[in-house]
Amino acid sequence: MIRALIVDDEEPGRVNLRYALSEHPGWNVVQECAGVASAQAALAGQAVEVVFLDIHMPGDSGLVLAxxxxxxxxxxxxxxxTAHERFALEAxxxxxxxxxxxxxxxxRLGAALARAAAMLDLRQRPVYGAALRAWADDEQASRGGAAPAFWQQLTVRSVGTIECVQLADVDWIEASGNYVNxxxxxRSVMHRLALSRLLPHLDPASFLRVHRSAVARIDQAARLDVAGDGVYQLTLRRGARLPVSERHVEAVRAAMDAR
Known part of the structure; x- marks a missing residue:
């Protein structure tokens, strides 16, 4: 049985979720809490594998517990x-x-339960902890009025697994619709995030856009060639060849000269 804790200040919300979970074999709600303090006391007295956590609660918000x-x-x-606004869901x-x-x-509940069960089966809790900490750090910075620091890692989820990819290990990033490669x-890893959403979080001292569909790590740039009239190509140290748009070529040259 997967032991779960429900934390929500509204009793109807707790009751509805408990009844919904009762339809899923293998899940056991061990306790329901109306606030952060009671949830912390419950967690101190027993181990649970999954916490269903409301964000907006009087007193301490769910972010404190998270x-x-x-x-x-x-x-x-x-x-x-949560009934959070869209930007928070994107986070x-x-x-x-x-x-x-x-x-x-x-x-959606069924899908979330399946993903949680798969992560538990594959012993993903330590790497999940890194993802949760990255989110909590970003939330704390934004709520304190500070701009979040440039990302150092990306959390990539596939079926039942989470991988924390260090951006220092990424040679280049390729746009692919609503994904980046x-x-x-x-190897390469697909991540469900549009390049336009990723760009503001990349350190410009480390990454440079070279084409509408490509971003290169500056220290990986080895050679810039003219491939034709107004056509340029960037060769990386590990051999990848990237197209360079004419609008970006001067910035690429400047970045390479400044190293």
């Missing part, structure tokens, strides 16, 4: 239950965290 859980070496999987998606919108949709030494 940050505390993020500090644990192997935190429980957190599924946020969850960027860090590969699951959320449910109120009122909870049965199909992260090219590392000897």
């Amino acid at each position: 940050r505390a859980l993020a500090a644990m070496p192997e935190p429980p999987i957190v599924i946020f239950v 969850f998606e960027v860090h590969a965290l699951d959320y449910l919108l109120k009122p909870v949709n049965d199909a 992260l090219h590392l030494a000897g």
Whole structure:
């Protein structure tokens, strides 16, 4: 049985979620809490694998509990239950965290439960903790009025797994619709995030856009060639060849000269 804790200040929300979970064999709600303090007391007295956490609660918000859980070496999987605005939902998606919108949709609940169970089966809690901490750090910075620091890693979720990809290991990034393809030494990783959303979070001292569909790590740039009339090509140290738009060629030259 997967032991779950529900944290929501509204009793109807707790009851509805408990009844919805009762339709899924293998899930056991061990306790329901109306606030952060009672949830912390419950977690101190028993281990749980999954926490369903409301964000907006009087007193301490759910973010307080999320940050505390993020500090644990192997935190429980957190599924946020929220009526948050769109930008906050995007933040969850960027860090590969699951959320449910109120009122909870049965199909989305089932998908979230399946992902959580798969991560538990594959012993993903330590790497999940890194993803939760990255999200908590960004949230704390933005709520304090500070601009979040440039990202050092990307949290990539596939079926049942989470991988924290260090941006220092990425040679170049390729746009692919609503995804980006992260090219590392000897492999590539698809991540569900549009390049336009990723760009503001990349350190311009490390990454440079060379084409509408490509971003290169500056220290990987080896050679810039003219491939034709107004056509340029950047060769990276590991051999990849990237198209360079005419509008970006001077910036590429300047970045290479400045190293």
